[in-house]
Structures are given as C-alpha cells and as structure tokens.
Amino acid sequence: MLGEIIKGQYQIVQILSSSDYCQTYLAQDLVTPSPQACIVKHLLPGPSGRTSSLSSLRRVFTREVAALEKLSTYSQVPQLLNYFELDQQFYLVLEYIHGQPLNRVLAPGVRWSETQVIDFLQEVLTILEVIHAHGLIHRDIKPSNLIQRDSDGKLVLIDFGSVKQAWTQVVTAAGQTNANFAMGIPATMAIGTPGYMPSEQSRGRPRPNSDIYALGMIAIQALTGMQPTMLLEDADSGEVIWQHLTNVTLALGSILNQMVRYHFTERYQSATEVLADLQPLLPTAALSQPTPISRSSAPNSASTAPNSSSHHASAVNGSGTKSRRTSTGGQQQIALWLGMAIGITSALGLILGLYYALRPGSKAVPPIAPPKAQFAAIASNRLSDRYTLTQTLTGHTDSVWAIAVSQDGRTLVSGSADKTIKVWDLQTRELQRTLTGHTDTVRAIALSQDGQILVSGGGEKTVRLWNITTGRPLGRLLGHGGPVWTVAISQDGQTLFSAGEDGTVKLWNAQNGQLHRTLPAHDRRVFSLAVSPNGQTFATGSIDRTIKLWDLATGRLLRTLTGHTDAVRAITFSPDGQHLASTSWDKTVKIWNWRTGEQLQTLAEHEHRTVAIAYGHDGNTLMSASLDRTIKIWQPQSGQLLHDLLAHTDWVLAIVPSPRGQTLVSSSKDRTIKIWE
CATH class of the missing domain: 3.30.200.20 (Phosphorylase Kinase; domain 1)
Structure with missing residues (x-):
C-alpha cells in the first residue's frame, strides 16, 4: 500500500x-x-x-x-x-494536524496540576459547546483523539467516525428555531472506548453529556495518573471512586464528580453548565483566553501531589484558621479560669451563708421552692429582661426561610425566597455581602464549626458550598430529585448532609464533595435533619409524621418516633445529646428521649403550625416558632411557657440563638430578620 x-x-x-x-x-x-x-x-x-x-x-x-x-x-x-x-x-x-496526541503526554503515572486540568477542561468544553450546538455527539472523546497543535498550542478534536446526530434544528412556521432531539428511538450500536464511555452509551443510547462524562474521566486520569479502566466503582451506586488517589480541592472535585455521575440525569446536561461552574476557578488571566497545555509543563512526577493554584478554592479549613483558633482558645482558657474562680467563691459564700443561717439561735429560714418552680421563676425574670427586640434587618425582597449564626457569634447568614444568601456582621448589624447562584428559593443553610464554609440548599435541587469569608462559590452538588429542604455539617466538618422533597438523605464528603451514601429515609419529603452533639447519630423529620434516628457510621436505622399527627417540620438535639425536640404542623412541640422513644413533653400553646425549634446554649431553654407569628420560650424540663415574643407581622420561619446565649435571631415571611437581646 x-x-x-x-x-x-x-x-x-x-x-x-x-x-x-x-x-x-x-x-x-x-x-x-x-x-x-x-x-x-x-x-x-x-x-x-x-x-x-x-x-x-x-x-x-x-x-x-x-x-x-x-x-x-x-x-x-x-x-x-x-x-x-x-x-x-x-x-x-x-x-493533517501537526502536533502531539494527548495520550503521549498523559502516559501512565503522569499527573497534572489542578491549574493545568482546569485550563484543559475549559478548552475542550468550549470545543464540545460548538459540536453539541450542531446537534452532534462525538462518542469517542479520549486522549488519543485530542491533538495539541504545534502552531498555536490549541487542542484539536479528531476522529468523527463515531459521531451521532442527536438532534436537528427545525424552523417553525412562526420563524422560530427549535432543537428536535431524537428521543424514544431504538438503541444504536454501542460505540466508544472502555473507561471513557458512560453506561447509557454502552447500551447504545448516547446523549450529549456522554461526551462530558468522557472528558471528566480524562481529567481524573490527569489528576491521578491512573487509566480509567483501573479505577474502582462503588458497588451500590456505580460512581467512580478516585479522590483518595490525589489531593484535589473541593470545588474542582465536585465539578468532576458531577461530570462523571453514573446516571446521565444527575450529570451536567451541557458543556455550558460545566463552564459556568468552572469559571470561578479560572485564574484572572484565563478569563479572557485559555492557557494551552504544553508538553514541557504538563507532566508532574507520579509521586508528586498535584499543586493547587492560589486562585482556587482550598479545602474546608482556610490558611488563617489556625491563628484564629489559637487566639480564641486563649480567650476561652482565661474565661474558664475566671469562671472557676467565681464558682469557687460563690460556693464558699453559699456554704458560709448556710452555716450562719442554720446554726443554733438563728432566725427561721424561709422555705426553699421546689427546684423546677424555682428555676422557672429565675428564668422567666431573666428572659423578660434579656429578650427584647433590639434591631430589624431588611434587605431581602421575599420570605427569609433560613438563618445561621457562626460559633463565635460574629456572623449571621440568611437565605431567602428571593434566591439570594446574605452575610451579615452580627456585631455591627451591617450587610457584608450577597451571594448569588441559586435559581430558586434558598430553603436551608448551615455553617461549619470554624465558620469558614457555608452550605446551602435550594429549590432547584442543588446543594452549594461557599467560602463565607470571600463569598466565593466552592462547588455545587447534584443528585436530589426535588427541592432541598435541609442541610447540615457534622461537628468534625467531615460530612455534609442534605435531604428534601425526594425523601432521600445524602451524605457527602465535605473535603471533596464526593457522594458517600444515599439513604431512602422516608417515602415523602424530609423537612429537617439534625446531627447529635457527639456526631454518632442523626435524625430526620418528615411530612410523613415520623422522626427517624440513624447511625452515622453505618447508615442503619436505629429507631422511628411516632406521635405527631401531622408533618414534622423541624427537629433539634439538646446540647447534652440526651433529648430531641420537634415541631409539627399539628401545632405542638414534643420533647423525646430519643434512645427509648418516650415522649417526655407535649407543648401545645401555639395557635398555628409550628415550624422551627432551637435549644438555648445551655439546654435550659427551648424556643419554638410558628405561623401564628410568635416565638415561644419554654423551660424544657417542666414544659412551662416562660415567654412570648411577638414582633413579626407574618409567619416566623426560622429561629437561631447565638452559641453563647446572649442573642436570639428570627426570620420571617415578612422579609425581615429580627435580633432579640
């Protein structure tokens, strides 16, 4: 020849x-x-x-x-x-393209830095945008089909022998152009390369995001130095297991995970969506023009962990956290010694007082009130003095569904039906920044213990992660089949929880965004989730009227609590972890011994659905909020109502006490946030 x-x-x-x-x-x-x-x-x-x-x-x-x-x-x-x-x-x-095929650059064991992978993704996603815009699916995205052109360093996608026409452009009588996608047709021959070919393509039913899967696998190969066929899969979910092989930031890890989801419905649906999430990770210079990947700079030795660019999101703990913790730890030690000194002095004073009061010849001692009644009287006086409305924060343009306060009591975060998250300085009461990205109501928010990471859940079925200090998005987690109603972060900061309309609870690795476990917790909407203080147990409350307790390590169901006659809207553990409190659309608040399932109290003073619940920092008070526009404060041991707070003009949707107990924050359908002290 x-x-x-x-x-x-x-x-x-x-x-x-x-x-x-x-x-x-x-x-x-x-x-x-x-x-x-x-x-x-x-x-x-x-x-x-x-x-x-x-x-x-x-x-x-x-x-x-x-x-x-x-x-x-x-x-x-x-x-x-x-x-x-x-x-x-x-x-x-x-x-003829003069250049170097990518498979020669990505030899086994060769690793790229995150910066190189991000630049690579940006360029190939731009190519896929063009191809998919013409209704084409390439079906064989792999390193050998990408050539870096010598003349300009740009990547060229070759070999269109496997291409499939996925849809056609149809011009209607009105002159509008629509995409006519070829759905519901018989499967075609399975074409592609093992390791880069997703499940639907192997069944002969490729989609545009089948190409996105293949590109994600190349990026994972570049980060880990492992061929895709060598990577393990989760036996239950089919998801690729790869993040233990490399160090990768949460933001990039979550993007890659969503690119290679096993089921195409949980994957990014277009190259444009991936580019939008990738945009915050691009260095400033790359926003206008992608940086070509050169042969000389691309490979790193297999033994070297990938470098993380300073422009990229770090893992959950920021570089400045240690010094802040050290400072806070010193203050806490001083406070501890001071408190011990005061306590010892008070105890000595009490002993001496009792001695002189009870010694022979002393005057009769007034009868001592029973402990519960005595505490209630003291607490009631203290609360009436302390919890008065001091300020109303405005800025949201729709109902404020969720609020959270940082552990140091300095930062307040609010989520709203106006699709925004606002970050406030709780000391100065000033708005610091507004975070945008959700395309539907922000229904749930949670802060990590160190106050660095914010997790939010939205009506558009997504969970988003943010750097609370900079406001920078760190990643977006997909997988829920409906709005996300509740999110939480474990005490050790290792696990993210999300649950919602689809009845499932998802547990994510907080460091890299990888889905760890999905629990079919309830048949219907999960409204609320709470993690026990020791981090070993979590609870879920559902519209199905039940509360379920779960073992965090195994995902095993421990107990189901029944007793509410309508949806369980909110749940929380007591600070000592002994009790669980719940609110319900049945207008009641219940307090449980969750280990035995015993109902300890049923509090029924609200006139409308109760939707929020919180213990005070010391566990001696319990706050509930209702659609009746009130906040009620209870003594949980006796069940006595201590105080009513009324200032909101519409439903009270969320309440959060500050960790040290000086402040209570509430939010409402009236679009305001109120601060009580």
Whole structure:
C-alpha cells in the first residue's frame, strides 16, 4: 500500500492505523503546487463484504462527512478536504494536524496540576459547546483523539467516525428555531472506548453529556495518573471512586464528580453548565483566553501531589484558621479560669451563708421552692429582661426561610425566597455581602464549626458550598430529585448532609464533595435533619409524621418516633445529646428521649403550625416558632411557657440563638430578620 496513489492525487506515505473496517494513512496531495501532507481515512466493507455491511458503511461514511461539513468553519476540528467512493470503498481526506496526541503526554503515572486540568477542561468544553450546538455527539472523546497543535498550542478534536446526530434544528412556521432531539428511538450500536464511555452509551443510547462524562474521566486520569479502566466503582451506586488517589480541592472535585455521575440525569446536561461552574476557578488571566497545555509543563512526577493554584478554592479549613483558633482558645482558657474562680467563691459564700443561717439561735429560714418552680421563676425574670427586640434587618425582597449564626457569634447568614444568601456582621448589624447562584428559593443553610464554609440548599435541587469569608462559590452538588429542604455539617466538618422533597438523605464528603451514601429515609419529603452533639447519630423529620434516628457510621436505622399527627417540620438535639425536640404542623412541640422513644413533653400553646425549634446554649431553654407569628420560650424540663415574643407581622420561619446565649435571631415571611437581646 505504501507509495500507492489513490484517485491519481493522494500518495500513501505511512500507515497510521489499521483494522478490518478502517485504515488511516498519512498521505501527500500531489495535485497542489507543492506536495501537502494530509490524512486519508479508508473505510472498508469488512471481511464478509456483504451488502448489509456495505450499506452500514455508507451510512457511517455519510454521517462523518455531514458532521465535518457542519463544522467546516471551526478551527479546532480537522477540515474535510475531499471525500469520494471508489469500487465500493469510501475515502475521506482530512487536514493533517501537526502536533502531539494527548495520550503521549498523559502516559501512565503522569499527573497534572489542578491549574493545568482546569485550563484543559475549559478548552475542550468550549470545543464540545460548538459540536453539541450542531446537534452532534462525538462518542469517542479520549486522549488519543485530542491533538495539541504545534502552531498555536490549541487542542484539536479528531476522529468523527463515531459521531451521532442527536438532534436537528427545525424552523417553525412562526420563524422560530427549535432543537428536535431524537428521543424514544431504538438503541444504536454501542460505540466508544472502555473507561471513557458512560453506561447509557454502552447500551447504545448516547446523549450529549456522554461526551462530558468522557472528558471528566480524562481529567481524573490527569489528576491521578491512573487509566480509567483501573479505577474502582462503588458497588451500590456505580460512581467512580478516585479522590483518595490525589489531593484535589473541593470545588474542582465536585465539578468532576458531577461530570462523571453514573446516571446521565444527575450529570451536567451541557458543556455550558460545566463552564459556568468552572469559571470561578479560572485564574484572572484565563478569563479572557485559555492557557494551552504544553508538553514541557504538563507532566508532574507520579509521586508528586498535584499543586493547587492560589486562585482556587482550598479545602474546608482556610490558611488563617489556625491563628484564629489559637487566639480564641486563649480567650476561652482565661474565661474558664475566671469562671472557676467565681464558682469557687460563690460556693464558699453559699456554704458560709448556710452555716450562719442554720446554726443554733438563728432566725427561721424561709422555705426553699421546689427546684423546677424555682428555676422557672429565675428564668422567666431573666428572659423578660434579656429578650427584647433590639434591631430589624431588611434587605431581602421575599420570605427569609433560613438563618445561621457562626460559633463565635460574629456572623449571621440568611437565605431567602428571593434566591439570594446574605452575610451579615452580627456585631455591627451591617450587610457584608450577597451571594448569588441559586435559581430558586434558598430553603436551608448551615455553617461549619470554624465558620469558614457555608452550605446551602435550594429549590432547584442543588446543594452549594461557599467560602463565607470571600463569598466565593466552592462547588455545587447534584443528585436530589426535588427541592432541598435541609442541610447540615457534622461537628468534625467531615460530612455534609442534605435531604428534601425526594425523601432521600445524602451524605457527602465535605473535603471533596464526593457522594458517600444515599439513604431512602422516608417515602415523602424530609423537612429537617439534625446531627447529635457527639456526631454518632442523626435524625430526620418528615411530612410523613415520623422522626427517624440513624447511625452515622453505618447508615442503619436505629429507631422511628411516632406521635405527631401531622408533618414534622423541624427537629433539634439538646446540647447534652440526651433529648430531641420537634415541631409539627399539628401545632405542638414534643420533647423525646430519643434512645427509648418516650415522649417526655407535649407543648401545645401555639395557635398555628409550628415550624422551627432551637435549644438555648445551655439546654435550659427551648424556643419554638410558628405561623401564628410568635416565638415561644419554654423551660424544657417542666414544659412551662416562660415567654412570648411577638414582633413579626407574618409567619416566623426560622429561629437561631447565638452559641453563647446572649442573642436570639428570627426570620420571617415578612422579609425581615429580627435580633432579640
């Protein structure tokens, strides 16, 4: 074959690849003024030479020609120079790309830094945007089909022999252009490369985000130095297990996880969506132009962990956390010693007082009130003095569904039906920043113990993570089949929890955003989730009227609490972890011994649905909020109502006491946040 001239024009110089159905040659075009290098793809009818085989081959040939003609003006795919049929054999003549195939750069064991992977993703996603916009699915995205062009360093996607027309553009009578997607049609032949081919493609039903899966696997290969076929899969979910093989920031890890989700419905639906989430990770210089990946700079040694650019999100603990904790720890030690001194002095005073009061000849001692009544009287006086409305914060333009206060009591965060999250300085009462990204109501928020990470849940089925100090988005977690109603972070900061409309609870790795476990917790909406103070147990409350207790380590159901006659709207553990309190649409508050299932108290003073619950920092008070516009404060041991707070003009949706007990914050459908002291 070498030296042969095809159609009197293309002389074969080298055989690049060969199979029963296709041979690819490096050739010279002898008709041009000076011989030009080109690629000739020679499609063969196969060993049998049957008519059916010839017909199938003609369809493949026609499909590739049509795809390349559609992309004829795009510079990052090879240009189609010629095509023809000779003796029932088919030929395509393509532009020769001078460059280096990516599979030579990504040799086994070679690792790239995050910066290089992000730049690579940005460039290839831009190529996929163009291809998918023409209704095409490539179906064979892999390193050997990506060539870095010598002339400009840009990546070129080659080999459109597996391309599939996924939809067509239809112009309606009104002059509108619609995409007519080919759905509900029989499966086609499974085409692709193992390791880069998702499950739906292996069944012959590829989709545009099948290409996104393949690209995500290349990025994971670049970070880990492992071939995709060598990576493990979760036996239950089918998800790829890879993050233990490398150090990767939460933001990039969550993007890659969503690119390679097992089921296409949980994956990004378009290259544009991925680019939008990738945008905050791009260095400033890359926002206008992607940085090409050079052969000399791309590989790192296999033993070197990937570097994380300073522009990228760090893991959950920021670099400044240690010094702040040290300072706070010193203050806490001083406070502890001071408190001990005061306590010892008070105890000595009490002993001396009792001695003089009870010694022979002293005056009669007044009777001591029973402990519960005595505490209630003291608490009632203290609360009436302390919890008065001091300020109303405005800024949200719709109902404020969720609030959270940092452990140091300095930061307040609020989430609203106006789709925004606002971060406030709780000491100055000033708005610090507004976070945008949710496209529906922000129904739930939670802060990490160190106050660095914010987790939010939205009506658009997403969980989002943010750096609370900078306001920078760290990642977006998908997988829920409906609005997310509740989120939480474990005490050790290792586990994220989310639950919602679909009845499931999802447990995520807080460091990298990888889904750890999905529990089909309830048949219907999960309204609330709470984690015990020791981090070993968590509870869920549902519209199905039940509360369920779960073992965090195993995901095993421990107990189901029943007693509410309507939806369980909110739950919380007492600070000592001994009791669980719940509110319900049945207008009651219940206090439980969750280990035995015993109902200890039922508090029934609200006139409408109760929707929020919180213990005071010392566990001696319990606050509940209701659609009756009131906040009620209870003594949980006796069940006595201590105080009513009334200032909101519409439903009270959330309440949070400050960790040290000086402040109570509430939010409402009236679009305000109120601060009580």
